[in-house]
């Protein structure tokens with residue numbers, strides 16, 4: 001495949017690869033020719049049971065490889081093992097895509113005033129900061145060192161519209177039950193670093209042949225209640241939520257040489273949410 005978007009002969013490391021976006025974009029990265037090191041906090045058994053089967057058909061007929069290795073991005077030791085594994089299996093990591101992230105789940109963790117800022121517990125704040133800030137630092141620092149050794153690399157981080165603007169309270173207002181849920185602050189605060197953090201990487205690692213950019217996804221449909229979809233429709237310029245496969249093109253583009261002059265930039269995939 002000789003086209004601008006080809007990922008042939010590239011090895012791409014994807015964190016958070018077993019999540020909603022990860023499961024979808026890894027298939028496209030593979031279709032465009034890359035080898036893949038998939039990683040997530042879940043162990044190999046979980047991967048084998050839930051995921052490997054979906055990849056068997058695509059791995060059967062050629063010599064591209066997909067390997068899975070458990071790693072926790074908040075642990076330096078775990079990341080060092082992951083890099084060691086990657087070097088042994090593929091020699092080098094060409095591109096890092098960081099999808100691993102977390103947020104306080106309103107339903108499971110927060111029954112205190114449905115996530116209100118005034119009552120938000122610092123423990124949940126710290127949990128998100130640990131993954132979305134410390135974890136991002138950890139993985140990019142270690143993979144950055146690895147890329148520096150090879151004098152080239154491509155780092156793709158994942159922000160959110162809530163890295164750019166505040167959640168609109170009207171999106172979280174369930175008019176049927178008169179419940180006003182608050183999108184909690186932990187996610188908004190911890191995702192806010194991504195844009196400027198990426199610019200720092202872009203301007204401080206470029207001397208080693210490493211570029212860095214970030215994607216801004218928004219509102220991916222995933223079994224959302226109808227009232228939420230109705231609110232979303234009213235507030236979004238495209239009048240709908242995002243289908244997860246609409247993120248494949250943006251990640252493939254940033255991983256490929258089609259985006260070779262992009263550095264420190266954002267690729268906003270939000271249906272126009274931040275455009276008005």
Ligand SMILES: NC(=O)c1ccc[n+]([C@@H]2O[C@H](COP(=O)([O-])OP(=O)(O)OC[C@H]3O[C@@H](n4cnc5c(N)ncnc54)[C@H](O)[C@@H]3O)[C@@H](O)[C@H]2O)c1
Pocket residue numbers: 015016017018019020021022039040041042071072073074098099100101102131135158159160161191216217218219220221
């Ligand atoms: N889904 C959306 O609508 C949306 C919108 C904007 C931005 N994003 C961002 O996109 C990224 C992926 O989102 P998603 O919807 O696929 O989320 P997801 O929760 O489905 O997947 C995230 C993955 O990260 C993994 N993870 C969490 N903590 C980890 C750790 N410490 N080490 C390693 N892995 C860890 C989880 O196990 C999970 O598989 C996230 O960074 C998220 O903030 C998502």
